[in-house]
Amino acid sequence: MASAFHKLYRPFPAKAIKEYERLLPRLIEVARSDAKAELVIRNANFVDVVLGEIVEGVSVAIYKGFIVGIVNSKKDSVYVGPQTLVIDSSNMFLTPGFIDAHVHIESSMLNIENFANVAIRHGVTTVVADPHEVANVGGAKHLYSFASRASKQLLKVLVQLPPCVPPTSPDVDSPGSTVSSEAIVKLFSTELFYSLGEFMDFPAVIRGSPEALSKISCAYERSAIIYGHIPSADPLALNAYAVTPISSCHESVSIAEVVEKLRRGMWVMLRFGTAWRDAEALLPSIAKSLRALHRVMLVTDDISAVDLVEKGYLDYAVKKLIELGLDPIETLRLITINPATYIGLDRLIGIVAPGRLADIVLLKSLEGMDVSTVIVEGNVVHHKGELINHIVEPADEEPLQSPFTIPRTVNEQDLLIRTGSGFREADVIVAEIIPNTPRTAKKVATLPILDGVVRACNSVLHVAVVDRYQGMYIGKGFASNLSIHDGAVAQTIAHDTHNVIVVGGSARDMLKAIKELERIGGGIVVVEQGKAVCIVELREAGLMSVKSVEQVYTELKCVEKFFEKQGASDPLKQVMYISLLTLPVIPEVRITPKGVVDVLSQRVVNPVVALR
Secondary structure (H helix, E strand, O other): OOOOOOOOOOOOOHHHHHHHHHHHHHHHHHHOOOOOOOEEEEEEEEEEOOOOEEEEEEEEEEEOOEEEEEEEHHHHHHHOOOOOEEEEOOOOEEEEOEEEEEEOHHHHOEOHHHHHHHHHHOOEEEEEEOOHHHHHHHHHHHHHHHHHHHOOOOOEEEEEEOOOOOOOOOOOOOOOOOOOHHHHHHHHOOOOOOEEEEEOOHHHHHHOOHHHHHHHHHHHOOOOOEEEOOOOOOHHHHHHHHOOOOOEEOOOOOHHHHHHHHHOOOEEEEEOOOOOOHHHHHHHHHHHHOOOOOOEEEEOEOOOHHHHHHOOOHHHHHHHHHHOOOOHHHHHHOOOHHHHHHOOOOOOOOOOOOOOEOOEEEEOOOOOOOEEEEEEOOEEEEEOOEEOOOOOOOOOOOOOOOOOOOOOOOOHHHHOOEOOOOOOEEEEEEEEEOOOOOOEEEEEEEEEEEOOEEOOEOOEEEEEEEOOOOOOOEEEEEEEOOOOOOOEEEEOOOOOOOOEEEEEOOHHHHHHHHHHHHHHOOEEEEEEOOEEEEEEEOOEOOOEEOOOHHHHHHHHHHHHHHHHHOOOOOHHHHHHHHHHOOOOOOOOEEEEOOEEEEOOOOEEEOOEEEEO
């Protein structure tokens, strides 16, 4: 299947709105059938996400990328002329293009170009991307480069400005960059950024921090949407948070949290990504207990290249939820009309209706979510497993730089907690991973002391976080509930400031992993018995690869197999768990280059509670 390809309306949505206004007289003319459509999709099973029904034998007429008509297929000849391309979609289900309203593209470890192409294959035509990962590494420069490249993709990428860079005070972390209120104002003026990203520093918002409120005002005075992030069901905390213009949250892990946030007028995003699947646990019950889901969305937040290749994207998430008993159309609303309405673009996307952009997915099966054809703005871009219209402009920019300045004096002893002589054991604070959530529990464990050093034991592992920007700090602590019994894992994926984190039972393997990571300039390194057995090279900011999807997949599969051998039931979640050990805005305890951080008090605390 081939079709003439007209230029996409980028940057989106500004260009699409201007073109709509310019074309409106002509669109009206075609809509009333006084002129012919460029494309007609004929005889579809029309999935109406507005009325919640399926209508058989429907044709959709398209002109210059915009939908101009929806008619019974027996009457679509009024739109068909000699130059009209007609697609026979008999037995197919026609839906709006899918929308991921919250994703960190960097977590896929693919660069923007490769991510965009994979997303399109799975029917995702729009994403709202919060690039706070690259922002923490390279600040405004990285943000501008990321947004510039995003604006050239087949995929509509609505790039947000991250308000929490760094995510919290430098007193408890060692950031690589800062994005100030002044920088946010300047970046908004480029028209490459759509809204304000998740306000992760919820304690600062609740306190009424002047800097936090200044950033909120920057967006509010521009009528830009402000995303939230508050992992709490506490009524007073939610009241203080929801009284601001912040309008959504994707951190709910219980029905109580969902209800309390909805009751306060917030939109709720439920995650179905690689590590966090709150939607899988909560949506079946929520769908039964709540009268309406019109302010609920399905998002990924973070999704790995392995899952994108092996399972899919939002198509896979919807399929799994349907298998759990959710209504197919109600579930599709969570990735079409609902997010389009929330982000204020339902006049352009999220619905198949006149005046909207022709972002359309044809499915072989509604329950199976088997994507056959993807149409972006009236252009057939994917058909039967193949991308068939590549018009993406090559990136002019160099790969996003990846700073790497670790302390030159680092050695094995620098990665361990020393107590001095005369002690045999220590009670220490341990960050215990809570499976299937981004949270940790603050626990206390008793560990042996050998040669004046607290030693990892049983399921408790050493953690060291090394400042890779100034080379000044090394924070040390302990973690448990990770599937590492032999060897060590080091990575520059360490939310959100992305310093170097290394976890293991052996200081020798930990040091080897850090040195190998320094050699490649960032990524993931797995070491066993002093040898690097897996390397994922992430040259862009230490977060994304410049390699093909297939190469990234192969490198990540090595890491997956390592964790499988270590006994992990969900191997790639281990990488995410490690990456979040450093994020001092999600309870209860984290480890940064400054040391062990108590999240609620935002203080660096001594990891050693008692010595004997």
